[in-house]
Amino acid sequence: FGSVLLAVSDCFILSVLCVLSLSPTGQIDAKITQTPSLVLERGHTAYLRCEQTYGHDSMFWYRQDPGQGLQLLFNFYYKKEREKGTNSSHFQADQPQDDLFRLNISSVQPEHSAVYFCASSLDTAL
Numbered sequence: 771f772g773s774v775l776l777a778v779s780d781c782f783i784l785s786v787l788c789v790l791s792l793s794p795t796g797q798i799d800a801k802i803t804q805t806p807s808l809v810l811e812r813g814h815t816a817y818l819r820c821e822q823t824y825g826h827d828s829m830f831w832y833r834q835d836p837g838q839g840l841q842l843l844f845n846f847y848y849k850k851e852r853e854k855g856t857n858s859s860h861f862q863a864d865q866p867q868d869d870l871f872r873l874n875i876s877s878v879q880p881e882h883s884a885v886y887f888c889a890s891s892l893d894t895a896l
């Protein structure tokens with residue numbers, strides 16, 4: 771992983787990990803499926819998908835840069851955008867179905883290398 775990231779300057783890694791599904795009780799459940807790691811070249815588009823089977827009405831995309839906390843990119847509630855944490859035109863999200871949340875990163879650049887997290891919850895009582 772790291773060696774590819776360092777050795778190939780025009781090619782980089784977008785890591786996508788399936789980690790959190792937050793519920794109001796704070797319990798962490800991992801039944802959320804997400805695109806695995808991606809390696810992309812500059813200028814391509816990254817299509818990240820996240821599916822959840824809970825019937826949760828709120829979904830989130832976060833990014834995490836090395837040594838940083840989670841940064842919210844999008845929060846959708848009932849399939850509509852409720853909060854956006856980025857002004858970058860590269861990032862677009864949509865939720866075509868209750869259980870599917872997508873993040874497209876168009877014309878990816880090396881600074882988009884990060885770990886992207888998807889989460890869902892019953893509501894944003896976070």
Ligand SMILES: *[C@@H]1O[C@H](CO)[C@@H](O)[C@H](O)[C@H]1NC(C)=O
Nearest residue numbers: 841842843854855856857858
């Ligand atoms: C987005 O742009 C607005 C207006 O310029 C600014 O107030 C806000 O802080 C920006 N948000 C982010 C996440 O950069």
Ligand SMILES: *[C@@H]1O[C@H](CO)[C@@H](O)[C@H](O)[C@H]1NC(C)=O
Nearest residue numbers: 817862863864865872873874
């Ligand atoms: C993301 O890409 C998919 C697949 O090409 C497309 O169907 C969807 O409309 C795109 N979503 C956004 C928000 O651009």
